[in-house]
Amino acid sequence: MSLFSVFYYCVSVVLYIVALPLVLLLSxxxxxxxxxxARFFLFKNPPFKxxxxxxxxxxxxxxxxxxxPILQALENKKIHITTITHTGYAEAQRYDAEVRYxxxxxxxxxxxxRERALIVLEAEFWYMLFRVASARGARIFLLNARISxxxxxxYMKFAWFYKRLLRDVEMxxxxxxxxxxxxxxxxxxxIEVIGNIKLAGEITTTQVxxxxxxxxxxxAGSTHPTEEAAILEAFGRYKKLHxxxxxxxxxxxxxxxxxxxxxxxEFAQQQGLKLGRWSQExxxxxxLILVDKMGELNNIYSISDIAILGGAFRDDVGGHNPLEPAxxxxxxxxxxxxxxxxxxxxxxxxxxxxxxxxxxxADALQETHNLPPSMVEEAIxxxxxxxxxxxx
Numbered sequence: 001m002s003l004f005s006v007f008y009y010c011v012s013v014v015l016y017i018v019a020l021p022l023v024l025l026l027s028x029x030x031x032x033x034x035x036x037x038a039r040f041f042l043f044k045n046p047p048f049k050x051x052x053x054x055x056x057x058x059x060x061x062x063x064x065x066x067x068x069p070i071l072q073a074l075e076n077k078k079i080h081i082t083t084i085t086h087t088g089y090a091e092a093q094r095y096d097a098e099v100r101y102x103x104x105x106x107x108x109x110x111x112x113x114r115e116r117a118l119i120v121l122e123a124e125f126w127y128m129l130f131r132v133a134s135a136r137g138a139r140i141f142l143l144n145a146r147i148s149x150x151x152x153x154x155y156m157k158f159a160w161f162y163k164r165l166l167r168d169v170e171m172x173x174x175x176x177x178x179x180x181x182x183x184x185x186x187x188x189x190x191i192e193v194i195g196n197i198k199l200a201g202e203i204t205t206t207q208v209x210x211x212x213x214x215x216x217x218x219x220a221g222s223t224h225p226t227e228e229a230a231i232l233e234a235f236g237r238y239k240k241l242h243x244x245x246x247x248x249x250x251x252x253x254x255x256x257x258x259x260x261x262x263x264x265x266e267f268a269q270q271q272g273l274k275l276g277r278w279s280q281e282x283x284x285x286x287x288l289i290l291v292d293k294m295g296e297l298n299n300i301y302s303i304s305d306i307a308i309l310g311g312a313f314r315d316d317v318g319g320h321n322p323l324e325p326a327x328x329x330x331x332x333x334x335x336x337x338x339x340x341x342x343x344x345x346x347x348x349x350x351x352x353x354x355x356x357x358x359x360x361x362a363d364a365l366q367e368t369h370n371l372p373p374s375m376v377e378e379a380i381x382x383x384x385x386x387x388x389x390x391x392x
């Protein structure tokens with residue numbers, strides 16, 4: 001281990017000790033009750049039982065889903081998957097693979113075994129992960145790699161660090177030419193532009209729903225705090241002009257279901273609207289419906305006319321995947337802060353990008369009557385990636 005690696009490891013230990021009270025506090029929250037004990041205390045998170053596999057590391061739900069077409073093509077390979085979030089972990093468990101949470105960096109030298117290759121998705125750049133995996137003999141690849149507009153200044157400021165981190169990487173498959181140039185500036189080598197692998201994902205539903213007749217159906221998908229309030233107010237204005245309209249609200253994180261229901265309850269009482277919960281009754285009689293069950297968003301998109309896509313009305317989330325509502329022909333409204341999904345939005349046409357206030361969203365809802373449905377006109381060729389992985 002190099003002198004820098006020893007120094008980095010010691011700093012990581014100090015940070016771990018300093019952050020321990022906060023880590024313990026966060027572990028009490030429902031959202032982190034499973035992931036934090038696993039990642040920071042190795043609770044029910046042993047090393048992989050087998051070794052010498054193709055190890056994919058993803059962050060959360062979207063990246064885990066994006067693996068599907070790749071893993072289908074690698075059905076004869078032994079697969080390991082690590083993730084950061086509980087939603088990503090749950091999605092990864094759908095595959096024929098060993099699944100673990102990625103431990104905090106100080107545990108990796110004692111946790112990582114020999115792997116045939118480590119394939120890291122998007123921007124999960126952990127120094128000790130790369131160093132230890134490489135030292136154990138793994139070939140390292142970056143897949144769907146990106147450096148967002150919001151993050152590029154930080155990367156360039158610490159270019160000396162990322163140059164050291166990326167020297168263990170054998171091949172980088174990036175989303176765009178812009179990303180390629182940014183990685184080159186960090187001293188990376190062997191970079192190939194293949195586009196966003198999420199374009200290769202199969203978009204499906206888990207059940208067939210019947211769209212309500214003679215009703216405009218609006219879905220607020222993957223919403224975050226503060227977004228629901230603005231969307232509800234905008235919907236209230238729209239509904240005064242278009243009575244035959246209903247709104248489904250699908251919060252991004254399940255631990256917020258009750259809080260969002262309370263918000264919707266207050267709004268429904270003020271407006272004299274009928275409110276329902278999807279988990280209690282899957283009927284369409286209500287004006288407002290909270291979808292409080294995981295895995296239902298595509299089902300709702302499939303019967304919706306308009307999709308208000310959350311995560312981009314705030315400046316700290318970065319937006320969410322627009323391919324799914326576009327696939328089902330929804331007219332998409334989203335915010336202007338979609339920096340993590342910029343490459344995907346490049347492929348989707350007829351999207352309205354608006355400010356996060358109720359007035360802007362209400363105006364966009366009204367404008368949907370003059371616009372065609374959103375659509376995707378691009379595709380991706382995964383063959384270069386699959387050929388490389390099949391050779392391993």
